[in-house]
Amino acid sequence: MAKKTLNDLGDLKGKKVLVRVDFNVPLDKKTGAVKNDRRIRAALPTIKHLLDAGASVIAMSHLGRPEKATPEERKNLTMDKVAAKFGELLAVPVTKAASDVVGPAVTAAAAALKPGGVLLLENLRFDPREQKNDPEFAAALAALGDAYVNDAFGTCQNDKDTSMVGLPANLKAAGKPRAIGLLVAKELEIIDGLMTEPKRPVLGIMGGAKVSDKIAFINTLLAKVDHLLIGGKMTYTFLKAQGVNVGATRVGDEEIEAAKPLLAHVGKKITLPVDYVAAKSDDLLQTQVCEGPIPAGFEGVDIGPKTIEHYKAQIKESATIIWNGPLGWFEQTAFARGTQYIAEAMAASAGVTVVGGGETAEAAEQFGFAEKMTHVSTGGGAFLAYVEGKKFQSLAQIDDK
Known part of the structure; x- marks a missing residue:
């Protein structure tokens, strides 16, 4: 542009x-x-x-x-x-x-x-x-x-x-x-580069809560990345869409419907966590690491230790990493390990590392890794929309060269 x-x-x-x-x-x-x-x-x-x-x-x-x-x-x-x-x-x-x-x-x-x-x-x-x-x-x-x-x-x-x-x-x-x-x-240069000729292999990391809010972004990434790692609350949307019991984790019907078309990519381009931290809904101090169904009365709050190690290995092997959405309830120290370790792995990467704004940027800064990323976007919704290919009227008003 x-x-x-x-x-x-x-x-x-x-x-x-x-x-x-x-x-x-x-x-x-x-x-x-x-x-x-x-x-x-x-x-x-x-x-x-x-x-x-x-x-x-x-x-x-x-x-x-x-x-x-x-x-x-x-x-x-x-x-x-x-x-x-x-x-x-x-x-x-x-x-x-x-x-x-x-x-x-x-x-x-x-x-x-x-x-x-x-x-x-x-x-x-x-x-x-x-x-x-x-x-x-x-x-x-x-x-x-x-x-x-x-x-x-x-x-x-x-x-x-x-x-x-x-x-x-x-x-x-x-x-x-x-x-x-x-x-x-700089934002436009970085994102345009990601969408045209990124260094490969390209890894996407997607977290946050709602699949429905990011469905267009996920589909855009799937067309560009070699692998897409899932974390955050949307993990449990995918699990429930597969028929896995997610305990007390709240997942709306509209989220399940949004995830269903993506299930065909699971195990291929899309990787789901193999384990996750679950906390008791009425006592967050009671936690356990789950593989498979989440027990009744517990809800998923973070990715588990096996998943963290697997995701870190994927980051190390990738030449370009795009991350949007925290991997767990990072505002709570007890449930911030997944997000923190992913940020740390990206900061240590020799590849191009791009953080997609919003809560993800806040997390990267909170853990002290923002300055070690190639780029931390200042726009959450704008980052998603621009990657999706939406045309901004604000930019249309700027004089062309």
Whole structure:
């Protein structure tokens, strides 16, 4: 996908650049403090590039779901704490715009920006027009800057977001340049490479909860990989679809129906765990390793030790590894072994290792292996959708080279 990048924006001295970032970071529910700054750190190379080129930056992002939040929860969804963390990581003062996303105060703050200055707008979703691709909202945002950069891969699939689609479309009409940032360019380069000429053998690792949510992604992987390893809660969907008793593990009928067409690949391209850790539903301290049926009153919570060793061996033998979805209930230390050891094996691999965003990226970082991967995507849903071959309207708005 040959889209214009930062180097195609021309002379930026004295220009104000609107940068759509993905600062939708996890926050402490009580204090509103940023709990994980990975997405902010990922945007820094683009911001620094623009500032070094003599531009000023007007950054914008959504944060959480204020449309569904209580008044108290909404207070924690302002960008104040994010702006503070952004400035700390950037080592440049960041001005937080007024409480309104657009309006006279914001226009004045943007106009006052000097080269090298950074302004962060208020949470875009505080304005209900953000999720309606509203032309008036797009025009108000567009009036603030001279160019547009999309560096928010995690929201590229959101075709109804004004800041992702309507805003760059408005700038096109005004003849103002539009480009992708360094982060988005890297995401597209890595994923395009995975889907065209990956180094072989290619190994896919799929975890998480729902087969139905990832059926298109799984089918896409099956056409590209040499082997696909299954873990996470979807393990028990496959087992139940095969007629194996999974104890108290909850598996919906729709999940079983989604898994049935894939059963023909089990034992061929698809490998299921040979053992798994099960915990008693009413007492998680009671656990046992199962091979075959899970006893009544127990539910599957992690892949077992034999499976871990088998999966590690598969990783070591592969030249390209694509991982999406935790292998167990990794948020609970007792059930994190499968996810942790798979992350460790990937970090030690000599091959190309790609982590597919979302919870998987959080796990890789939590265990200290994110920096040792070839690439950790900042987009969970966007990663899945792009691999599946979906066309993003947000990227269609960016100027072609």
